């Protein structure tokens with residue numbers, strides 16, 4: 001059986017886990033924290049990060065985007081959570097790119113504080129990262145606010161990886177970098193996060209305590 005490695009506190013791992021649940025792809029899970037066990041991280045991924053997905057044939061995939069690409073190919077275009085063609089596909093991949101860009105910058109801002117001695121935190125760099133996070137969030141807030149009708153998703157009637165990535169991103173920020181998402185600043189995104197977290201597939205993969 002496939003084995004997904006990485007805990008849900010990693011938003012990259014969590015979006016893969018939620019996708020596997022939405023797609024009914026059977027798998028087992030290893031809730032690895034690379035902070036707690038960097039050696040295991042290097043065993044499962046040459047660059048020591050999560051997620052990694054071990055396949056039945058012995059291959060191991062890394063990078064959440066590449067793992068999702070594999071999963072969508074596996075289930076085929078009718079079930080895929082990434083539209084196969086045209087503007088829907090482009091929009092889906094662009095929302096995923098902005099959400100992952102925000103997460104990359106947020107993770108770096110968190111590491112700046114958590115992985116360096118206090119006297120080596122470079123505040124101007126951390127502020128630059130937070131400005132990049134805010135830029136991405138403003139773009140995503142506009143997308144979430146433009147959802148056509150209650151109950152619809154970013155690409156229309158059906159949930160896609162754009163939605164999953166956005167919901168996961170917001171929950172991660174709320175727990176790990178709350179200063180980036182102060183109450184009231186991103187109302188549409190906050191509302192969107194609550195809708196996502198109410199879904200059984202999200203509830204199946206709750207965030208661990210940091």
Ligand SMILES: N[C@@H](CCC(=O)N[C@@H](CS)C(=O)NCC(=O)O)C(=O)O
Pocket residue numbers: 009010011012034048049050051062063064065107
């Ligand atoms: N672009 C990668 C990012 C993966 C990533 O940065 N994962 C974090 C956990 S949230 C990690 O393993 N960090 C450990 C490290 O970089 O040392 C993906 O989408 O899979």
